[in-house]
Amino acid sequence: MRWSWFMPYHIFIKRIEERKERERAFYENGSLLLEKLIVCCNAKPIPIRTFSPQQLLLATNNFSSGLLGYYWGIWYKGSLEGRIVLIKHLYGWADLAINDLVISAQMSGHSNVLKPIGCCLHTPFPISVFEYAANGFLADRIYVSRVTERQHQPMVWERRLKIARQIAHALSYLHTAFPRPVLHMSIHMRSILLDERDVPKLSDFYFSVSIPEGEADVEAHRGFYFNAPEFTASRKVTEKFDVYCFGQLLVHLRICYKNIVDITFL
Structure with a gap:
């Protein structure tokens, strides 16, 4: 100054x-x-x-x-x-x-x-x-965006499967690539962004925790969106917490696709 x-x-x-x-x-x-x-x-x-x-x-x-x-x-x-x-x-x-x-x-x-x-x-x-992720949030490719208030072209089933497979690889890397497994703790439609080729990019590691060396689980104080039952009961979580959230993500991808197909054939 x-x-x-x-x-x-x-x-x-x-x-x-x-x-x-x-x-x-x-x-x-x-x-x-x-x-x-x-x-x-x-x-x-x-x-x-x-x-x-x-x-x-x-x-x-x-x-x-x-x-x-x-x-x-x-x-x-x-x-x-x-x-x-x-x-x-x-x-x-x-x-x-x-x-x-x-x-x-x-x-x-x-x-x-x-x-x-x-x-x-x-x-x-x-x-x-x-x-930069040019195609925005996965949620906005599936639902109507709350920000832009518009719907993108419906995403075909093959592309949804490819996105799910790539996110599964990212989670596997998160769980196995480091001396202490890292849990994402908040996987959902808005924690995944898409680049210009619709390659998914996992983000939002706000609540991520590491499992201490020699331990099978970790006590987590925060979890969000798809909470696995064990988190609600004991706050003790393992990699299975992310697997549960990923399964919920798959369900949403499938339900949204089914609704689009049903509407198409009406």
């Missing part, structure tokens, strides 16, 4: 306070991010770029344009450094935003996971930047 003798004193004080608030947010969010990276990634370096609030405001026209959808986080389409990206703003839950970012980065080697590009830590709640 540059001092000017023509700047009113109250504006100068306000800018000082805003700078201190940004610095406080950066240290708090940065500490959460570093702690999570050490726990989940065994201190292995994972490249996560940082962006300034000004860059993200410019990319989204002050978060007033390019709204893609919302479900917990609010998704915006933006242009950042000449590249189309998705920007996700999760209000009120810094720890969930950090968890989502770290697990996404840990999973970024899989082709069916939405890859993180970076984040902004200078805001009260971290804002994440992800690769």
Whole structure:
């Protein structure tokens, strides 16, 4: 910040306070991010770029344009450094935003996971930047979008099966590729995005937890959408929790397809 003798004193004080608030947010969010990276990634370096609030405001026209959808986080389409990206703003839950970012980065080697590009830590709640998924949420290809209020062309059954198979591969990778199995805990139609070729990208790792080494299950404090019976009864979950949620996803894909076929033949 540059001092000017023509700047009113109250504006100068306000800018000082805003700078201190940004610095406080950066240290708090940065500490959460570093702690999570050490726990989940065994201190292995994972490249996560940082962006300034000004860059993200410019990319989204002050978060007033390019709204893609919302479900917990609010998704915006933006242009950042000449590249189309998705920007996700999760209000009120810094720890969930950090968890989502770290697990996404840990999973970024899989082709069916939405890859993180970076984040902004200078805001009260971290804002994440992800690769662009041109065809939006799977839910909006199946149902009428609550944001755009329009229905895409019905998705054929073969494509639905292919999406289900690829998401199953991503879940298998999540459960087996790391020393401690990771549970997604929130698989549903709006946690899957589609790129321009309808390749599915798993996202929303807010509630993900790892099973400790030597343990068969883990106590989870959060679960959402399709909750398996054992979670409601004991809060103890295993990989079977995700399998249950995936099964519910298959049921919805099948029911929606059956309804479309029935309507077609009426």
